[in-house]
Amino acid sequence: MVICFCINDLGALGLGATLNSLIKNCSDTRRLKLFFLCSNVHTKIKKSILTLLQENFFKGDNIFIDFYPDIIFKNYRSLQGDRTTYGRLLIADLIENNETVLYLDSDLIIETDIIKLQDIDLGKNAVGGVAGSDIRYNLEQHFYLHILNLPPTTTSFNAGVLLINVAVWKHQNLKEKLMQFADKHPNELLAADQTLLNGFFAGNFYRLPIIYNDLWYATSKPKDYNAIFHFVGSPKPWDLFGKKLHSGYINWKQYSSPQWEQNVMTRNKIAQLKRWWHIRGSYIKLLLNK
Numbered sequence: 098m099v100i101c102f103c104i105n106d107l108g109a110l111g112l113g114a115t116l117n118s119l120i121k122n123c124s125d126t127r128r129l130k131l132f133f134l135c136s137n138v139h140t141k142i143k144k145s146i147l148t149l150l151q152e153n154f155f156k157g158d159n160i161f162i163d164f165y166p167d168i169i170f171k172n173y174r175s176l177q178g179d180r181t182t183y184g185r186l187l188i189a190d191l192i193e194n195n196e197t198v199l200y201l202d203s204d205l206i207i208e209t210d211i212i213k214l215q216d217i218d219l220g221k222n223a224v225g226g227v228a229g230s231d232i233r234y235n236l237e238q239h240f241y242l243h244i245l246n247l248p249p250t251t252t253s254f255n256a257g258v259l260l261i262n263v264a265v266w267k268h269q270n271l272k273e274k275l276m277q278f279a280d281k282h283p284n285e286l287l288a289a290d291q292t293l294l295n296g297f298f299a300g301n302f303y304r305l306p307i308i309y310n311d312l313w314y315a316t317s318k319p320k321d322y323n324a325i326f327h328f329v330g331s332p333k334p335w336d337l338f339g340k341k342l343h344s345g346y347i348n349w350k351q352y353s354s355p356q357w358e359q360n361v362m363t364r365n366k367i368a369q370l371k372r373w374w375h376i377r378g379s380y381i382k383l384l385l386n387k
Contacts, residue, residue, distance in 0.1 A: 098128050098215045099198045101191075103184035105136040107368045110335050111328065112203040113149060113357030114349050119207045120153040121352070122323075128212060129157035132191065136166050136181040145360045152356070162191060173279050176289040177375045183290045186272050188261055195264035202257035204333055206345075206352050208323045209308065217305070219262045223271055224294070225303035226254035227310035232300075237292050240285040251300040256291040257327045258310040260303065315343045315383055331379035335362065337369065342383055 100119075104112060120126055133146065143161055150159060164187060166180035176182055185200055192198055199214055201207075219225050232241040233249035241247045266272070278297050279286065286292045308324035315332060326348065332339050334349035343349075362369075373380075 098212060099130050099132065099192060099196050100211070101132040101134060101185075101188050101198055101200050102203055103134045103136070103181050103200075104138055104203055105179065105181045106139055106142060106365055107179070107372060108181060108203050109138065109142050109146075110203075110362055110365060110369070111205075111333060111349075112146070113354055113361060114335075114352035115201065115203050115205045115207065116146070116149055117153065117354060117357075118205075118352040119201075119211055120150070120155055122208055122210055124210050124212055125156075126154075127156040128215075129155075131157065131159040132188075133159070133161045134184040134187065134191070135161055135163050136184065138163075142361055145357060148360075149354065149357060152354075170279075173283050173293075174286040174289065177372075180289070185256065185259070185290055185294075186275055189263045189266035190272060192263050195267065198261045198263055200256075200259040200261060202327065204328045205257065206326050206328075206349055209325060214260065214309065217260060217303075219260055219265075219303045221262075221265060222301070222303040223262050223265045223269065224298065225260035225262075225305050226256065227258065227305045227307050229253045229255055232295070235295075237285070237287050237295075240282070240287070240292065241296060244282070244285065245296055245299070247296075247299050253295045253300075254302055255310055255312065255327065255329070256294055257329070258305070258325055260305065313345045315345075316386065317344055319344055320348065331376040332383070336376070337373050338380070342380075 164184055166183050170180045170183040188198055230253060232247060232251045232253050235253055242249060275293060275297055279293050311324040311326050312329045313326045314330050328334060328345060332342055334343040334346040340346050
């Protein structure tokens with residue numbers, strides 16, 4: 098089973114718990130092949146990933162691939178100054194075989210056996226994701242409804258967990274088509290490639306069970322069942338004051354590790370402060386709501 102991550106130094110903060118939980122709850126890691134698409138990722142972080150895999154007795158394969166999103170996707174709207182997430186568009190090009198690929202964000206905890214996803218047949222669908230709200234309730238509703246003229250009941254999906262049908266993706270030349278679509282609307286991509294994917298596929302995707310991308314906001318009620326939990330919005334459990342403000346802190350903390358916190362999170366204190374400045378409005382809203 099091929100699994101891909103797109104990471105940069107800041108995005109790697111949550112990756113430790115994601116990998117720990119993935120491995121600890123996987124029935125057979127020998128069946129896994131992990132690809133890490135790295136956008137300016139420091140060598141020390143790559144070494145920390147390898148150390149984590151070794152400490153967890155990971156038996157599968159792992160591959161690091163460097164890519165440069167600010168060159169490839171320079172014309173497209175960034176997400177808080179970052180374009181790493183657009184790396185999802187490159188995944189099918191990097192896989193030699195026409196396998197189904199599982200893309201995972203690095204802000205997840207995976208409390209289910211990831212191998213189960215390998216048995217899902219996407220049929221003729223290029224992607225599979227967990228269905229979210231109608232596009233009329235999305236942040237990008239103006240783009241979807243008034244520029245793309247999509248029906249308001251079109252179903253959207255969160256792109257943090259995606260199954261990608263590589264054979265269909267390559268056959269339909271989707272990377273080029275998606276980039277052409279983005280070239281027409283570079284400033285409308287409020288959620289970067291997630292907006293792009295939802296606008297392009299317009300509700301035509303395979304519906305995964307909700308347990309494979311269960312959204313967890315800072316104010317969500319605690320979860321007492323097994324799923325792939327996705328820490329969406331800001332702050333994250335590992336952000337400044339996350340212990341006090343995020344309801345999922347305990348769940349995240351049990352999969353964090355001292356090695357990862359020392360070698361990756363401590364090293365990125367300046368980056369964390371920059372992130373705090375970018376998301377300061379989220380802290381204010383959260384505190385006002387409390």
